[in-house]
Amino acid sequence: MRRSYVGDVSLFGTLAYEDLVPADVKRLRHLRGLPSAPRTARTPRATHATPRATLRWDEHPDDSAMATAVIPLPVTVSHDRHEGVEIAMVIQAPKSMRPEKRRPRPKELHSKLSLIFEGNRFPEPVHYRNVDCMGIPSLLSPQECKKIIDFAESSMSFRDHFRSRVVDMSYVDFIDPCFANAFWSAGLGCLLRTMKLEDLVPCGIKEVIRIQKFVQGGYVSLHSDRPISLSDGRVSKYSLRIFLNSGSNSDISDSTDFEGGVSIFHVPFKEPVIFTASTGMALFYPQGELCTPQEESEVTFGTKYVLRADVLFRKAQRPELPKAGHDDHQSRIP
Known part of the structure; x- marks a missing residue:
């Protein structure tokens, strides 16, 4: 040719x-x-x-x-x-x-869901005497909670999770490292900055986030959260549960999105501790052997939404000692 x-x-x-x-x-x-x-x-x-x-x-x-x-x-x-x-x-x-030079695409620093946070916040924790659980009122604003619900309902499909007399709910899991990092930087990391478990310190939340949906008749019977271990050495020690809407008899919010569906912690040899859901409130409690057995009571009206995440820990980094130089007074020969 x-x-x-x-x-x-x-x-x-x-x-x-x-x-x-x-x-x-x-x-x-x-x-x-x-x-x-x-x-x-x-x-x-x-x-x-x-x-x-x-x-x-x-x-x-x-x-x-x-x-x-x-x-x-x-x-x-x-x-x-x-x-x-x-x-x-x-x-x-x-x-x-001449053909245009193709520049490498920059790595995505944000996702659609990570942009919902309205700014940094400084939450005030509430400690309870009768149960090993810390409450964090208004960790998320009502606007942020609504955006998370809308995102889950419009972008993903919920999966049914049913076992007779054990669990009856729907859930959706999504992987979003940008959201996990933005959520941690928005205030949760500042709240837990002084926490330490032996030689472990909190370092973030797991990238896999779960949204739970309880319609009328939905519940979870008595259970305990299990810890997880990642390949990079990080382990989960605490669970984070955030209520995305309010239930009946809530003292913080006037609106009611559902009835029933309270969180019950069964403390040994004591009366159960009951938490009524309020929009944006978080519960922070240990996993594994230290986890207090708990349950989600049946929702009798409306729909209840909960965000579940695992708080990760890693070994604390030891500060490096200064290396002695050639001009160190201890190495000089008189």
């Missing part, structure tokens, strides 16, 4: 542009074993010729290379009375024809 091009072109010698030739492309005499054409007084010099010429070149084996800005090709030049001169040349395409 032959191609022709008519117009003003600039011819440049290959040697002057050796650094522009791809590594897998050789000059013509190396590529096909053809000797270079001898130069005579009548042979046009490729380094200085800028004529209006007719160029015919062989089809390049790789069509994708024809779209590059600089292409080494064997050509046949017809100019004046001299034709059939074999040269190795570089065609410099005009800027308008």
Whole structure:
């Protein structure tokens, strides 16, 4: 197949542009074993010729290379009375024809859900004497809770979780590291900054977030939350439960989205501790052996939404000791 091009072109010698030739492309005499054409007084010099010429070149084996800005090709030049001169040349395409350089896409620093937070907050915790659980009123604002509910209802489909006399609810899990980081930075990390369990310190929440949905008749019977361990060494020690809407008999919110559905913590040898859901309120309690057995009572009217997350811990980093330099007074010889 032959191609022709008519117009003003600039011819440049290959040697002057050796650094522009791809590594897998050789000059013509190396590529096909053809000797270079001898130069005579009548042979046009490729380094200085800028004529209006007719160029015919062989089809390049790789069509994708024809779209590059600089292409080494064997050509046949017809100019004046001299034709059939074999040269190795570089065609410099005009800027308008050069392909745009593709810049790598920056990593996404935000997700749709991570942008719901209205700003940093400084929550005040509430400690209870009769149960190992910390309450955090208004950890999320009502507007933030509504956006989370709308996101779960519009973007995802809830899965039913039913076992007779054990659990009857729907849930959806989504993985969003951006939301987890934004949530931790919005105030929860500041609240837990002084917490320490032996040699472990809190470092964030797990990227997998669960939204629970309890319609009329929904419940969870007596259970305990189990800890998890990740491959990078992080472990979960505490659970975080946030009520996304309010139930009846709530002292903080006047509106009622559902009735029933209270959280009951069964403390050994004591009366159960009951929490009524209020919008944005969080419960922070231990997992595993230290977890107090708990249940979610049956919702008798409306729909209850709860966000569940695992708080992760890692080993505390020990401060590095300063290294002694050569001018240390202890290393000097008197």
